[in-house]
Amino acid sequence: MQPRNMSMSGVVDLAAVKAAQEAKAKAEQTRAEAARQGGAGAVAPADLVIDVDEAGFERDVLQRSAEVPVVIDFWAEWCQPCKQLSPVLERLAVEYNGRILLAKIDVDANQMLMQQFGVQGIPAVFAVVAGQALPLFQGAAGEDQIRGTLDQLIQVAEERFGLTGLTVDPDAQPGAAPAAGPATSAGPYDALLEAAVQALDAGDLGGAIQAYRNVLSDDPANSEAKLGLAQAELLQRVQGMDPQQVRKNAAEKPADAEAQIAGADLDLAGGHVEDAFGRLIETVRRTAGDDRDAVRRRLLELFEVVGTDDPRVVDARRALARALF
Numbered sequence: 001m002q003p004r005n006m007s008m009s010g011v012v013d014l015a016a017v018k019a020a021q022e023a024k025a026k027a028e029q030t031r032a033e034a035a036r037q038g039g040a041g042a043v044a045p046a047d048l049v050i051d052v053d054e055a056g057f058e059r060d061v062l063q064r065s066a067e068v069p070v071v072i073d074f075w076a077e078w079c080q081p082c083k084q085l086s087p088v089l090e091r092l093a094v095e096y097n098g099r100i101l102l103a104k105i106d107v108d109a110n111q112m113l114m115q116q117f118g119v120q121g122i123p124a125v126f127a128v129v130a131g132q133a134l135p136l137f138q139g140a141a142g143e144d145q146i147r148g149t150l151d152q153l154i155q156v157a158e159e160r161f162g163l164t165g166l167t168v169d170p171d172a173q174p175g176a177a178p179a180a181g182p183a184t185s186a187g188p189y190d191a192l193l194e195a196a197v198q199a200l201d202a203g204d205l206g207g208a209i210q211a212y213r214n215v216l217s218d219d220p221a222n223s224e225a226k227l228g229l230a231q232a233e234l235l236q237r238v239q240g241m242d243p244q245q246v247r248k249n250a251a252e253k254p255a256d257a258e259a260q261i262a263g264a265d266l267d268l269a270g271g272h273v274e275d276a277f278g279r280l281i282e283t284v285r286r287t288a289g290d291d292r293d294a295v296r297r298r299l300l301e302l303f304e305v306v307g308t309d310d311p312r313v314v315d316a317r318r319a320l321a322r323a324l325f
Contacts, residue, residue, distance in 0.1 A: 042169035052103040065128040069157040074124040082123045098166035205236040230304035238269045257291035277316040
């Protein structure tokens, strides 16, 4: 089964924006349904680690990723480092008590999935959140590093996609259907946010931008609207670009603020996050006055597109501070 809506390099597209909105809606529906059933359907600790094959990938990974971050462990029986890493991941999956689900994929039996994720060697660990795939790490990793990575993954999944995980009951029978936490009421801006999603579906970037701005005019801190607006504005900016000419201008004019800003937009829309950030940080060093301020402002806007809690944004903020001061 072909993994859908993959964003392996952080590619920003309409599907990624829509996935965040849909994942939040589905998570709330799941919580509401669980509440109506009196909280039934909690999973057993044994259900937090599952074996996945190509036939069950959509059901067990893509669909479940709308409820909980799914961590994928690509392994093989002959792989000695895998035999050291896998037990750690399995123990942590149980310890994290429903905040992640661990899916184990045997690469020998599932070559297609290995190729689709671009796995070059094992062990390799990925995550799928709301249908969006991202690499976590490859090769041996210490437990502290793994914990730090999982903590960041959980934070992003909750803040950006509204995923709060599965309810775990130590007394539940293995194989029970998952359930989420208590129901939450609809937010006051759901209609406007849904209008933005519908506009994105129709390719109406201007309409989506206006809908997000309408939310932010009343609620400037609304994280869902801020993310959606930043991504929709980026898509609108790159929509009419000539990529070849933009890259030519950026290469020939390294100190030209306008050329570098356009190049960074194109970089980010193509998923080259570090390239976009690095381009603008270097331009900050080379410019002054209004040009420098324009580059800095665009960089801050791109931080919003990626997500301010993304580790690449954290690193870029430090580099920006060094360039400015």
